[in-house]
Amino acid sequence: MRILITGGAGFIGSHLAEAYLENGDEVYIIDDLSTGSLDNVAHLKQKGAYHRRLFVHIDTIMNRDIMMELVGTCEVVHHLAAAVGVEYILNNPMESITTNIQGTEIVLELCNKFKKRVLIASTSEVYGKHTHAPLIETDNIIYGPSSKFRWSYAASKLMDEFMSLAYFRTTGLQVTVARLFNTVGPRQTGSYGMVIPRLVGQALRSEPLTIYGDGNQTRTFTDVKDVVWAFMRMVEIEEAFGQVFNVGGREEVSILALAQRILAATGSSSELQFIPYDQAFGKDFEDMQRRVPGIEKINALIGFDPKTSLDAILTRVVNYMRKRTDGV
Numbered sequence: 001m002r003i004l005i006t007g008g009a010g011f012i013g014s015h016l017a018e019a020y021l022e023n024g025d026e027v028y029i030i031d032d033l034s035t036g037s038l039d040n041v042a043h044l045k046q047k048g049a050y051h052r053r054l055f056v057h058i059d060t061i062m063n064r065d066i067m068m069e070l071v072g073t074c075e076v077v078h079h080l081a082a083a084v085g086v087e088y089i090l091n092n093p094m095e096s097i098t099t100n101i102q103g104t105e106i107v108l109e110l111c112n113k114f115k116k117r118v119l120i121a122s123t124s125e126v127y128g129k130h131t132h133a134p135l136i137e138t139d140n141i142i143y144g145p146s147s148k149f150r151w152s153y154a155a156s157k158l159m160d161e162f163m164s165l166a167y168f169r170t171t172g173l174q175v176t177v178a179r180l181f182n183t184v185g186p187r188q189t190g191s192y193g194m195v196i197p198r199l200v201g202q203a204l205r206s207e208p209l210t211i212y213g214d215g216n217q218t219r220t221f222t223d224v225k226d227v228v229w230a231f232m233r234m235v236e237i238e239e240a241f242g243q244v245f246n247v248g249g250r251e252e253v254s255i256l257a258l259a260q261r262i263l264a265a266t267g268s269s270s271e272l273q274f275i276p277y278d279q280a281f282g283k284d285f286e287d288m289q290r291r292v293p294g295i296e297k298i299n300a301l302i303g304f305d306p307k308t309s310l311d312a313i314l315t316r317v318v319n320y321m322r323k324r325t326d327g328v
């Protein structure tokens with residue numbers, strides 16, 4: 001099969017590309033390298049058999065002509081290209097909205113034109129500032145005012161969901177929405193605020209581990225391998241079309257406890273340093289206290305029940321980052 005992965009040189013996209021190549025498929029990637037990197041797919045280019053089945057286009061999804069060619073060529077599209085993460089959005093406010101809304105509109109319009117199956121990567125951010133757990137797909141959505149710009153990421157991804165569902169309702173487009181909760185693993189970068197690579201990097205460099213707020217906010221973390229497994233199945237199943245699914249882990253952990261486990265996993269004696277949100281992100285910032293997914297819906301669809309423990313994930317990330325930084 002021919003698979004198009006937008007954002008395929010990014011963290012999740014590169015793992016998805018690898019899994020499809022292992023499967024014997026042909027993989028087409030489009031990525032503008034804004035947060036991704038050719039390093040993420042360099043090892044695939046070097047593997048002889050993969051080399052002939054991997055096609056990497058350095059371009060933006062806003063280039064409709066190249067997107068027309070790529071969507072026309074492939075049978076399945078995984079749309080992962082996006083301005084990702086609250087920190088990146090706060091630093092690139094205008095471009096982020098354009099990529100996340102107009103970019104997705106181009107993907108959906110072309111998938112509809114050529115009648116291609118498509119998975120849209122959304123985010124747990126769309127739930128907004130709930131404090132209850134678990135969050136389920138039918139929950140209400142609660143945002144702060146538009147003056148708090150962090151909500152633009154959630155709102156832009158929510159608009160992607162609405163567009164996807166509108167296409168399904170009006171034209172029968174075979175589209176599935178995956179609401180990803182924190183996904184982690186090797187190749188994720190800490191440069192745009194992602195918490196695990198950021199804290200592991202600090203621990204390995206013997207710098208203080210910087211925790212925003214009091215550290216009592218909780219998250220769950222899913223191994224990227226488990227997410228890739230789910231994505232590959234979700235695009236194959238008819239009952240998934242026109243539906244939104246949480247994709248996330250079960251183990252709820254506070255950021256403070258996470259930092260302590262990272263110290264144990266790295267053997268680092270770094271101190272913990274608490275940074276008030278307004279100092280880290282400006283006065284308009286607000287965080288979500290808890291973010292835990294209900295995964296019954298996706299479990300019923302494909303038996304998704306991620307088993308990789310947080311400690312196993314941390315070991316994998318620490319080993320990867322040690323190798324990259326040569327222990328520094």
Ligand SMILES: NC(=O)c1ccc[n+]([C@@H]2O[C@H](COP(=O)([O-])OP(=O)(O)OC[C@H]3O[C@@H](n4cnc5c(N)ncnc54)[C@H](O)[C@@H]3O)[C@@H](O)[C@H]2O)c1
Pocket residue numbers: 006007008009010011012013030031032033034035036037059060061062079080081082083084085099103121122123124179180181182183184
């Ligand atoms: N990693 C997570 O925890 C997480 C959580 C929720 C949602 N998601 C979603 O999953 C998807 C992948 O995220 P990721 O964690 O791999 O991040 P990432 O930043 O590594 O991947 C995004 C990729 O998209 C590319 N890109 C951005 N704008 C583009 C454009 N206009 N044209 C072409 N390429 C473009 C980037 O260069 C990057 O390679 C995103 O849609 C993100 O919103 C991720």
